[in-house]
Amino acid sequence: MTDDLIGTQEPGGQESIEPMAGGPAMIVGRQPLGLWSDVWRRLRRNKLAVVGLGIIIVFVTVGIAESVSTAAGFNLAPYDPNAVNYELSPEGLGSPPSWSHPFGTDYLGRDIFSRVLVATRISMLVGVIAVAIALAIGLVLGPIAGYYGGAVDSVIMRTADIFFAFPYILFVLLLVTVLGGGFINVFVAIGLLSWAVYARLNRGSVLSVRRMEFVEAARAQGATDLRIIFRHVLPNTMAPVYVAIAMGVGGAISTEAALSFLGIGIQPPDASWGKMISDYLSYMAAGRWWMELFPALALVITVFGFISFGNGLRDATDPKLKE
């Protein structure tokens, strides 16, 4: 990945004239392509990744708009997501999609569309917060392990191995039980458990970057270890991390859904996609498919969006795939 950062060199001849001391100012060659414009150029050709990016933008926008509108005192959702209306739920089985309720209503007569919309915010939040916590831990421990090596490396990476070895959901369940329910705790629990991915990924890149001459040059200038690690080494190892972030957000969202499905995490009456999937499961047997379908679709589409964007980003940042 670092090759990629060093790359994008002039194809030769552009500014190869060596200026002499005191000579006239040379005309600067064409503006070279930066890393991100280069990545974007290749990402654009990957249709699936572009679709993924589109999905991410739509859902993130919805999530943000929903929070803003709630804060501003009006509702983006057409109906109050928690308003019970038995008239809309004959025989307690909800009503199928209609013009006024495009996704139908649930067994309490609540509007499914409004509930899916509101739950988007929770899902986006869990993705961002959980990954931010995981990054904050992983991108400190990983580079330290890789840079110092030896015993420090062993202790950190063996700890990471333990986190990998433990059944993930069980571990989150344990943590949520200890921390107590509530959606913030769920976010924290997921974050605390997924740091190992970033630490391991980043350690690998640090191992190769720390041998580079500019690191030695920084040391020869009298820079401290911490400065070298976080200012000189870390920024050169970020490309794979960006990919992992995109994937990680998708993973965190589906983990939250799984936890809510198991009844831990988001508590009623708050809506979450996982919680809705869990609540409405039994109505599937009664042929009330719309309750289950729409939250499940929202979940699948979002996770698909993050993962296909992450995949595309990986291909686009991989110097070996450069044409």
Next chain:
Amino acid sequence: MAERLLEVSGLSTHFFTHAGVVKAVNGVSFTLDRQETLGIVGESGSGKTVTALSVMRLVPDPPGKVVAGTIDLKGRDLLAISEDEMRQVRGNDIAMIFQDPMTSLNPVYKVGDQIAEAVMLHQDKGKKEAWSMAAELLKRVGIPDAKHRVTQYPHEFSGGMRQRAMIAMAISCNPDILIADEPTTALDVTIQAQIIEVVIEMQQQYHSGVILITHDLGVVAEMSDKVMVMYGGRTVEYGPVDEVFYNAHHPYTWGLLGSLPRLDLAEKERLTPIKGNPPDLMLLPEGCPFSGRCGYERPECRAVWPELEIVGPEHGVHCHIPADERLTLRAGLPRFLAQVS
């Protein structure tokens, strides 16, 4: 007499690897005065770079370790001070220019950022001030349009410009000593002369002492006041540059000089290579590391390291061959500089 900046004596740096102890540097001694240039020459693996890294205390530990000797910087023993104090020495008192300018600048930061960082590490300067200093330094090392250039990334610089930027970084804190580790090896021949010129110019402006590590004898002849010839981790010959070039006493120095292409000799003359391969640093003999390739070997050569013998003004050599015999041998060599001087 000029101010003495650095006095290294009996420096030995060994690497303790799984396969055995690599004796990279063995009992090396030299001095450096203000405004003086010391050239360290020798083939790859002769311990030139490790000597420089030892002075900076940058030898990777483990596996490397300075096992003997003292490094005296203006009265301070660098081997005795703490790592924190050493960090203040690096960049501030001793700065280093590396071999490959392509990889010695951090690709993710602007050139100005990197020079400014070097300034801010050792001087109490704000970011703005450091940046304007960076532009000034770039200008001083001969980069035109420096104000614009500081805002560019290393990949927008050519190799020669990057090396100039590295020099700007190195001199940013006005160091007493500048160590240039093969500063021109990775560059085009035409650029090499320019870079050497910049280093000389900076030395004159800042009155630094320069340690120039190279295997280019031409560069040494042009730039250095003194030269130290290293082989197999040992100093084999040491002295003023003219002395060593025109009155060389060690067979290895003869070999180095003999393998130089010469424009002033008959056209069809062939180069005289030194036969054999450099020694394995793990299996060095107790005595002279050059024994075995020397050609004038004596029974004691392999077993005993010869004492320093003074053969001229400040000119020392480590060799078992008696001095008068050496002169006879040298006179018989087909290609030797002394013949034309």
